[in-house]
């Protein structure tokens with residue numbers, strides 16, 4: 001075989017990834033279960049580079065140079081296992097199977113172990129940026145062995161997005177590390193979008209502004225520290241007018257947010273690892289809540305007059321906009337700090353030694369959460385690899401400190417007038433809990449000892465203690 005790399009699964013993602021590879025001079029073997037997609041790719045884009053099409057998986061594998069590198073880009077879950085099952089007997093020791101779909105990292109760990117046993121490299125790889133990214137340069141998060149990265153690295157780095165001439169691709173760590181980091185990326189994306197949505201909602205309620213006017217505010221914000229792809233497309237979506245009705249587009253869309261499940265995976269994993277990713281969790285639950293139309297309808301009827309201040313109007317327009325911007329930025333820093341804590345916890349749990357600064361670097365381009373401030377995250381971890389929380393790194397500590405009064409005003413206003421801001425509010429609560437000297441967790445320990453003899457530790461002595469709550473209330477070491 002002569003093709004340097006192969007792609008099987010040629011729906012939107014696989015097809016664009018194959019074209020991207022061809023554009024960078026690689027001879028790309030292409031295959032799809034139903035051969036129509038393969039034929040279509042060659043018919044429509046065959047002149048863009050060197051494609052080596054095959055209709056059977058046998059021919060596809062035979063068309064690859066050794067050691068073979070096969071990118072599997074099919075529907076996540078059972079289809080991925082089915083394709084792996086078909087591929088494995090056709091491959092030889094040292095060959096590499098890349099799963100570039102949205103797999104759960106636990107599945108990736110399982111598949112990696114299984115293929116390792118038969119001498120194959122399995123490289124679970126996060127790919128972010130949607131179909132446009134796959135074609136023009138995604139953010140690529142490969143896991144798997146260092147050995148496999150020696151072959152894949154140069155290829156992936158050449159097709160990835162680039163920022164300041166640095167490719168948005170790095171070997172994240174062994175086995176499931178790449179898919180884990182992709183999962184957290186998506187979780188952060190949920191939080192970021194929820195925060196943006198709350199900011200929009202507050203501006204709309206407080207200023208009685210139209211979506212088009214709010215689009216202008218977001219456009220302005222995109223030249224501040226908030227500069228990011230999501231802020232940019234927020235302005236675009238808010239400015240869009242529905243062609244059928246002439247209304248603001250956002251006003252004709254059903255207000256029920258859907259999800260494909262990566263936010264849920266992130267929250268589930270964080271619960272297992274004991275990491276409070278409250279921003280991502282609130283964002284995930286906010287989407288669920290929005291979808292409970294029946295509950296919302298009865299609550300709306302029951303509590304029609306419950307708004308705290310139905311005539312809320314902001315007098316100091318510019319001051320309010322700046323308050324919301326600062327509250328958004330502080331909340332966003334919290335969400336990212338939590339996400340990076342989650343990555344660190346996963347890294348420790350599975351021995352991945354993930355470099356968080358490198359992760360921030362490869363998210364600067366190609367992916368949905370690409371943003372200017374990721375440079376600051378990389379700097380923070382470069383300066384202090386064992387940073388306890390992103391929040392306390394100098395740049396972020398200053399931004400948060402500077403934003404605290406605005407943050408409090410905005411959350412207090414929202415609570416007073418009744419605009420729901422789950423992510424803004426819980427991010428502020430997280431911040432306050434972290435910086436508070438004494439938490440009421442002490443009372444919880446007392447209660448646990450009272451009803452369940454779960455014991456507690458004292459501030460002035462080592463060891464665990466128990467109080468005889470049902471008896472004479474003497475205390476004894478546990």
Ligand code: NDP
Pocket residue numbers: 009010011012013014032033034037073074075076078079080082083100101102103127128129130131
């Ligand atoms: P889909 O997830 O829609 O999957 C369709 C592809 O899977 C087709 O090529 C289909 O083949 C193939 N397939 C399904 N079942 C089987 C099977 N049992 N055996 C062999 N092939 C099978 O494609 P996308 O391009 O949207 O996504 C591919 C992967 O990339 C997914 O894991 C997705 O989660 C992930 N991803 C998608 C993004 C996006 O923006 N769409 C972004 C990032 C990741 P056939 O044509 O024969 O039906």
